[in-house]
Every structure is written in C-alpha cells, then in structure tokens.
Amino acid sequence: MIILHGFAASNYYNLVKHVLLYKQLPFQENLLYAGSKELLAISPVGKVPAITTPEGLNISESSVICDFLEETYPDIQLYPENSGERAVVRQIMKIAELYFELPSRRFIPYAFSGTEAPEPVKVEIRQVLKRGITALSHLSQFSPWVAGEQFTMADIYVYYVNSIVSKFASSQLEWDVLAEIPGMTKWNESMSQSPIAQKIEADRLTNMPEFIKKVTAQIRASKAKQ
Numbered sequence: 001m002i003i004l005h006g007f008a009a010s011n012y013y014n015l016v017k018h019v020l021l022y023k024q025l026p027f028q029e030n031l032l033y034a035g036s037k038e039l040l041a042i043s044p045v046g047k048v049p050a051i052t053t054p055e056g057l058n059i060s061e062s063s064v065i066c067d068f069l070e071e072t073y074p075d076i077q078l079y080p081e082n083s084g085e086r087a088v089v090r091q092i093m094k095i096a097e098l099y100f101e102l103p104s105r106r107f108i109p110y111a112f113s114g115t116e117a118p119e120p121v122k123v124e125i126r127q128v129l130k131r132g133i134t135a136l137s138h139l140s141q142f143s144p145w146v147a148g149e150q151f152t153m154a155d156i157y158v159y160y161v162n163s164i165v166s167k168f169a170s171s172q173l174e175w176d177v178l179a180e181i182p183g184m185t186k187w188n189e190s191m192s193q194s195p196i197a198q199k200i201e202a203d204r205l206t207n208m209p210e211f212i213k214k215v216t217a218q219i220r221a222s223k224a225k226q
Contacts, residue, residue, distance in 0.1 A: 002027040005039060006048035008207035011101075012062040013049040014200045015160040019066055021196045022156070023076045027051075033214060063093065066153055078153040089147050092139050093157040099132025100177075101161040104169035112216065117172050126173060129165075133180045142183030144190075159191045 004020065004027050006013035020027050032039040035046045043050040043060035050060040051068075059065050070078055079086045103125045110117045117125075136158075140146050146154045162178060170177050178184045191197055 001054055003030050003052040004028070005030045005032045005042055005050045005052070007031055007033055007211060008200070008203040009211035010034075010048045011160040011163045014163075014204060015062055015156055016049045016051070016065050016069075017200055017203075018156045018160070018196055019069055019078065019153070021199070022078070023069060023073050025069070025073055033211075063097075063157075066157070070153065078151075078156070080147075080150055080152065085147070088139065089152045089154045092136065092146060092154040095132060095135045095139070096154075096158045096161040099128055099135060100158075100165050103128040103132075104165045104177075107168035107172045108164075110172065111168055112212070122173055125169065126175070129169060129173075129177055133177070136184070137181050140181060140183065142187045144187070146187065155191065159188065159197070162188055 002020065002025060004013070004017060006016075006029075008014065008017075008029075017029075032042075032048070034048050039048065039050065040046040042052065042058045045060070047060055049062060049065065050058060051065055052058050053068075053072075059068055066078075079089055106121065106125060107117055140158075141148045143149065145151050146158055162184075165177050169175070176185075178188055192201070
C-alpha cells in the first residue's frame with residue numbers, strides 16, 4: 001500500500017491526497033512535519049509531501065509524485081492522451097506554481113506572526129502575480145475544466161495552488177487575485193464542492209490547531225535566537 005507522508009495543513013500534501021482519492025488508490029497517511037528527522041529519511045530535503053510506494057521506493061516533490069501516480073496507475077487518467085494537450089496541462093500547472101503559489105507563499109511568515117509584509121515585498125509579489133494572471137487567463141478555458149472538456153491534473157493542481165493565493169496573497173494585498181482571471185472564481189467554487197475536496201478540507205481543519213501550535217513555537221524559537 002502507498003504511504004503518504006506529511007500533514008493535512010499543507011496544500012501540496014492535499015494536492016497529492018486528492019490525486020490518490022480521485023484515482024481510488026488505497027493508501028495510508030503518516031503524519032510528519034517538514035524538516036523532521038523522520039521526513040528527512042524519506043524526502044532528501046525534508047519537504048512535504050512524500051510517498052513510499054508498495055515496493056519501498058521513496059518519492060518527493062508533488063509534481064514528480066503526481067506523474068509517478070499517473071504513469072503507474074493509468075486506469076483513471078488525469079492527463080489527456082494527446083501529447084500536445086498534455087503539454088498544455090503541464091504548462092498550466094507549472095505557471096500556477098511559479099507565478100501564483102510560490103510568490104504568495106512568501107506572505108506566510110508575515111501571516112503567522114500577525115504582521116504586514118513591507119511595501120517593497122508587496123510590490124514585488126504583485127508584479128509576479130500579474131504575470132501569472134496574464135498567462136493563466138490566456139491558457140485556462142474553464143469549459144468546464146481548466147484545460148477544456150476533460151478533468152485533468154491541472155484542475156487538482158491549480159485548486160490547491162489557489163488555496164495559498166486566496167489565503168495569503170489576497171489578504172495581504174487586499175486584492176481578489178482569482179477574480180482577475182475570467183472563470184476562475186466560479187470554477188474554484190465548483191471544485192470546492194466535490195466530495196473529495198470537502199473530505200480533504202475537513203481533514204485540513206482538523207490538523208490546523210496542531211500545525212499552528214507547531215509553527216508558532218518555531219517562530220518564537222527563531223526570535224529567541226536573534
């Protein structure tokens with residue numbers, strides 16, 4: 001059986017979990033936090049998520065895990081058959097990660113410490129997000145799914161990327177980032193109503209108090225060293 005390592009407060013963990021549930025693959029969860037010795041033994045850089053395959057192979061990096069699951073368990077497909085269409089799906093995923101998720105993630109330390117990001121940081125992140133908005137507006141179809149008529153890996157990937165954008169970038173910048181992309185808000189709401197997304201959200205909310213406690217302790221420890 002596949003083992004999914006990580007914690008339910010992580011959007012990337014939930015992304016992989018969604019893929020596992022959508023593909024109807026049996027798996028068990030192993031609660032580990034980023035940087036722990038146990039996770040470092042599985043993930044080379046101690047990042048969440050990671051999986052251990054039934055054969056004992058450890059794999060990290062969410063996009064790598066997703067591709068592995070698609071190639072190993074192809075019965076329920078999440079990529080189009082056509083190579084060009086697959087490339088478009090991967091392009092959407094990569095742009096969402098680089099120009100939406102990663103810049104928005106920079107706001108997380110400010111959010112957890114209860115402070116506002118400096119204006120130069122806001123300006124820089126806003127510029128990166130605008131590039132993502134332009135690209136995703138061009139590539140996304142929402143007819144009804146991100147890449148067209150077929151539900152794909154891009155739908156799962158972008159949905160969990162958006163959770164970081166909505167939570168941190170939109171609040172820090174006072175800017176509804178998703179609303180800038182035609183069709184994104186309606187599609188995002190539709191995704192949130194799926195039984196899989198709702199189960200994952202319930203698990204996330206259950207994990208949040210422990211996660212916040214852990215992050216708060218880390219921030220205090222870091223300040224004490226300064």
